[in-house]
Amino acid sequence: MTVVDFMKTDEIRHQFSQAMSTMYQKEVPLYTELIELVNEVNESVMQQQPEIKQQLINTGELDRLGAERHGAIRLGTAEELETMRRLFAVMGMFPVGYYDLTPAGVPVHSTAFRAVSTEALNISPFRVFTSLLRLELIEDESLRSKAKQALENRNIFTDRAIELIETFEKQGGLTSDQGEEFVREALETFRWHETSPISKSLYDQLLSQHGLIADIVGFKGPHINHLTPRTLDIDSVQKGMSQRNIPPKDIIEGPPRRNCPILLRQTSFKALEEAVNFTRETGETVAGTHTARFGEIEQRGVALTPKGRALYDELLNAARAKLGATPNASNADKYYQLLSQEFEAFPDNYHSLHEQDLAYFYYQLNEDAVTDSVSTQQANELVNQGVLRIEPIVYEDFLPVSAAGIFQSNLKEDKQSSYQGNSNQADFEKALGRPVYDELELYRKLQEQSLERCLDTLQLVS
Numbered sequence: 001m002t003v004v005d006f007m008k009t010d011e012i013r014h015q016f017s018q019a020m021s022t023m024y025q026k027e028v029p030l031y032t033e034l035i036e037l038v039n040e041v042n043e044s045v046m047q048q049q050p051e052i053k054q055q056l057i058n059t060g061e062l063d064r065l066g067a068e069r070h071g072a073i074r075l076g077t078a079e080e081l082e083t084m085r086r087l088f089a090v091m092g093m094f095p096v097g098y099y100d101l102t103p104a105g106v107p108v109h110s111t112a113f114r115a116v117s118t119e120a121l122n123i124s125p126f127r128v129f130t131s132l133l134r135l136e137l138i139e140d141e142s143l144r145s146k147a148k149q150a151l152e153n154r155n156i157f158t159d160r161a162i163e164l165i166e167t168f169e170k171q172g173g174l175t176s177d178q179g180e181e182f183v184r185e186a187l188e189t190f191r192w193h194e195t196s197p198i199s200k201s202l203y204d205q206l207l208s209q210h211g212l213i214a215d216i217v218g219f220k221g222p223h224i225n226h227l228t229p230r231t232l233d234i235d236s237v238q239k240g241m242s243q244r245n246i247p248p249k250d251i252i253e254g255p256p257r258r259n260c261p262i263l264l265r266q267t268s269f270k271a272l273e274e275a276v277n278f279t280r281e282t283g284e285t286v287a288g289t290h291t292a293r294f295g296e297i298e299q300r301g302v303a304l305t306p307k308g309r310a311l312y313d314e315l316l317n318a319a320r321a322k323l324g325a326t327p328n329a330s331n332a333d334k335y336y337q338l339l340s341q342e343f344e345a346f347p348d349n350y351h352s353l354h355e356q357d358l359a360y361f362y363y364q365l366n367e368d369a370v371t372d373s374v375s376t377q378q379a380n381e382l383v384n385q386g387v388l389r390i391e392p393i394v395y396e397d398f399l400p401v402s403a404a405g406i407f408q409s410n411l412k413e414d415k416q417s418s419y420q421g422n423s424n425q426a427d428f429e430k431a432l433g434r435p436v437y438d439e440l441e442l443y444r445k446l447q448e449q450s451l452e453r454c455l456d457t458l459q460l461v462s
Ligand code: OOG
Pocket: 071, 072, 073, 074, 129, 131, 225, 266, 296, 398, 399, 402, 403, 404, 406, 407, 410
């Protein structure tokens, strides 16, 4: 068997994300309604602004405009996280970034599994925001040990999925048949279970600690808790949700609406209350409900440098401090107003974002530039001289404050507290079995490599 016979990991990821979408739409029909709304809004944006449609055609993005950008799962143990890392590797997805959600009162820390290269992201941008429960944050010792026991009793992967992961690791790839079988087997891990293996009383105790603990410990597996398509106009979708009786989250997370979008804006519909059967020790079941699953949308902009990110954090915190409360339905307008005011300090054109080293860009040679008199290697000067042009590098990752907002709005009780536990990337990476990629380093390298390519070409022609 030679390498060329293997199914491309990007293709496995693409098929997997499609299979996941089909499954989730069946499980959560309201999500299909959200997709319909998103498609309508995207169509109307493209009709009103044909230049946006043309840009999507030029970059080859139009075909996959409707494909999901991400989903999310929550895991219970270090072993689950490590095996999940191996499972995602089969699909060309690697852990990028570390997010500590404990300061926002969510007892997990997380990473995002995603493709790393630009080419692979273009084939399928599907990512999975993956959180690991920090069981040590349950203070009640007896409850903690019951939760631990429940997690030890479960096996979230099918035997065949594990065999195929091993085959992939040994062979260095999967054949088409194996790849397709892998997609079916891997999907099982993310499926919803109507029956909870724990008792209603244990579930209630866990719920009183935190909704997330109940969501993780109370189920046989890490059901996909949302999927997220891309929209070309998040503000319109947010408005459209109310009109269609899709209950929206109170506010859109992230930066305000701008001419040059930065980072990531997100919103969702509120999680549904769903029927669940809990299990008695005697084996009978008891009816109850659980609230965890929802649909989300996202709109992405340019990736920020550490300097740009520091400015983003500062302005976001300032707006929140002036609001003096957690943004919610009753103060949403005031919040958006404060956010827009604060973000006036964030340059809103690509030229300034580049010149001030606030955002990352690809450099490209201007075909018609006069290149025989180039005397500098300085990117800023070359851009000003018209030798190079810049194209924004899209932010492919997540934002902890936004993620916390998404978590909070989808828990039954919107408790806002904060855990004292230290941020612990080292522990997370130990559980994962390898370090996470540093997302800023990935963007910096993309920018640097694009500059080097341009400079190489310039040297050849000068
Ligand atoms: C994950 C919430 C975070 C996002 O898009 O920021 C997230 C979860 O609810 O499990 O998905």
